[in-house]
Amino acid sequence: MGMIKLPNMRFYTYNGVFDEEKKLGQQISVDVVIHYPIETAVRDDDLNTTISYVDIYELVKDVTTQQSFNLMESLANAILMALLKQWHQVEGIDVAISKDYIPLAGIYDPFIISVSGTPADLAKWCDQ
Template identity: 45%
Template sequence: MGKIRIQNLKFYTYNGVLPEEKKLGQPIAIDLELTVPIENPGRTDQVGDTVSYAEVNAQVAEFVKSHSYNLMESLVVGILDLIEKLFDKVEVATVKIRKFSVPMAGIYDYIEIEETRNFKK
């Protein structure tokens, strides 16, 4: 097994519980880690034998831009559902989302939600 990592995808979204978050929006960053078999594509050198990270990026970007949730947890689950549905070579996926503009008191860089799902149980 190998890992494909796509780090720090950035989007401007309208996710959040508060009306201001849905109206004004805020930036988020997403990290993806996909566990895939890489031995065969490493030998054949054919993109069709692996998971195209360009296609993963395009599909996740379209999903994030076209969905709005109250909770970042819901966005994480939605992205995992998308990966499971579209990319059958992925055996395990981890999605992390960082939200930088959270309306709460305190000094912090961001909040982060992470979930890992095993697709090949």
Template identity: 30%
Template structure:
């Protein structure tokens, strides 16, 4: 299956378990892969035959900034849900959410989660 990749999308949001994270916020990075059949776009060179990248970014942005979550695992799932709503042609999604400012007990490092989901009803 064909894929569209969006990488290093950066958003400022307020996710996390700790009060400081809710108050101060921080940057989150998102990598997104959407699998779908792009053969019509490849043949026609017509915009309508593909998924709008800007629309995908807006859906991810709304998922990241629209609701506060304790866990980046839940944030990743919300992004997947939003992407599936964006375009019915998308059959599978992989999303990686990175939290560069995660409160880790070492001087530097990042935390991230990655999930992959098929559209409900697709195996």
């Protein structure tokens, strides 16, 4: 089983709960890992038979920058669902979102939200 990893994709958004986040915006980082049988999908060395990381990036960028969420958890779920709907041939997808700055006094590393899912999970989630 292979993986397509797109780490540290950075986007400027206006997502968040606090007024400052919605007004001033902030940079977030999105990591995506696609678990995918690359070794069998690319035997013919043809981009049309595999998943393009450019297409993954564009989908993540669109969800992240064109929608607004209060919760990073909701953004992570929206990215996961969009990816699963687009590429049914994957074995699983992991999405992590890091916020470098939170309007919170203290010293801390970026806060990270992670979600994972499979095409079977998508079917269950859509039935609810």
